[in-house]
Amino acid sequence: MCKVKIAKALALGMVVSTLLSATAFAAVSTEAVKGTPVVDGTLEDVWNSAKVIDVNVKQPNSVPDEPATAKVRAMWDEKNLYVFAEVFDSKLNKDAKQQPWEVDSIEFFIDENNSKGTYYDGDDAQYRVDIDNIRSGGSGAQLDLFTQSAVVKTDKGYIVEAAIPLRRDAKEGQVIGFDSQVNDDTGAGKREGIVGWSQTNEDAFANPSVFGTMTLAAAGSAAPAAPADDTSSNPSTGDASVLAYAVMAGLSAVTMVAKKRSK
Ligand code: BGC
Numbered sequence: 001m002c003k004v005k006i007a008k009a010l011a012l013g014m015v016v017s018t019l020l021s022a023t024a025f026a027a028v029s030t031e032a033v034k035g036t037p038v039v040d041g042t043l044e045d046v047w048n049s050a051k052v053i054d055v056n057v058k059q060p061n062s063v064p065d066e067p068a069t070a071k072v073r074a075m076w077d078e079k080n081l082y083v084f085a086e087v088f089d090s091k092l093n094k095d096a097k098q099q100p101w102e103v104d105s106i107e108f109f110i111d112e113n114n115s116k117g118t119y120y121d122g123d124d125a126q127y128r129v130d131i132d133n134i135r136s137g138g139s140g141a142q143l144d145l146f147t148q149s150a151v152v153k154t155d156k157g158y159i160v161e162a163a164i165p166l167r168r169d170a171k172e173g174q175v176i177g178f179d180s181q182v183n184d185d186t187g188a189g190k191r192e193g194i195v196g197w198s199q200t201n202e203d204a205f206a207n208p209s210v211f212g213t214m215t216l217a218a219a220g221s222a223a224p225a226a227p228a229d230d231t232s233s234n235p236s237t238g239d240a241s242v243l244a245y246a247v248m249a250g251l252s253a254v255t256m257v258a259k260k261r262s263k
Helices: 003-023 239-262
Strands: 029-034 052-055 069-077 080-088 105-112 124-130 135-139 149-153 157-165 175-182 194-196 212-216
Touching: 003 080, 029 194, 052 175, 080 105, 080 149, 080 175, 124 157
Parallel strands: 029 069, 029 212
Antiparallel strands: 052 069, 069 080, 080 157, 105 124, 105 175, 124 135, 149 157, 175 194, 175 212
16 A cells, blocks of 8 residues: 555656656757848848747746747858847837846857757857847857848837858758847846746856757748747747657656556
8 A cells, every 4th residue: 555655656756857857958949941131120031931939938037027028030051040030129228338138139049060068169159139239249259250230120129130150151951059038128227137049047148058959941941930920939849749758758657667566
């Protein structure tokens, strides 16, 4: 009787921990479509086949109930990863005396060989563009080559389009690490809102292992773009399959324990 209870508790524990760990490492993934856009902040036709990801995961130090979020599309050619971000920010704020990440801005993180290391190595980089189209970066940024970006203010916030320079020639089928982050000053003169795509602990600036993955796909092969103002959650995340995997792993753990006990 007691043994059965212990076995049940054990099985339940295994299911819960499998679920938790699978969720914690639920890497999100997306695709960039092949092409070369004009970097001007306009969503021209070439962007229509790009997937859209939601940068809306609140980070631990994010204060506002509704921090600024973004929808980001990506495109690639041999030399650059192009990003087109629609940022939803009800009030644009920037205290020019602040550090660049403390003002309304969006960041992009890349790991060209998707090595997912826990610190920045030679092909990892952090880039940022603020509402005044001021470009900046953190670890690994090639700021001398980060010269193309455009910002367009909209009634919902702002659009940032930028060309992120790549260190090696990109190839179709290549998988890179990618993340993004929206910094939101809601009027306090400093950053209060922080949301990300894959990261959950506002550490993408230091730890590429938390990035999601992005496959450099063929021209026009990605799913059609969602409408610009569709704020529904991102279908390109892998959460459903991770959950299915976790449930299966949990079930097999239960079966294992049950079999052992019945022997
Ligand atoms: C982070 C800051 C960090 C900065 C470095 C930002 O994304 O949120 O904490 O100091 O990047 O560039």
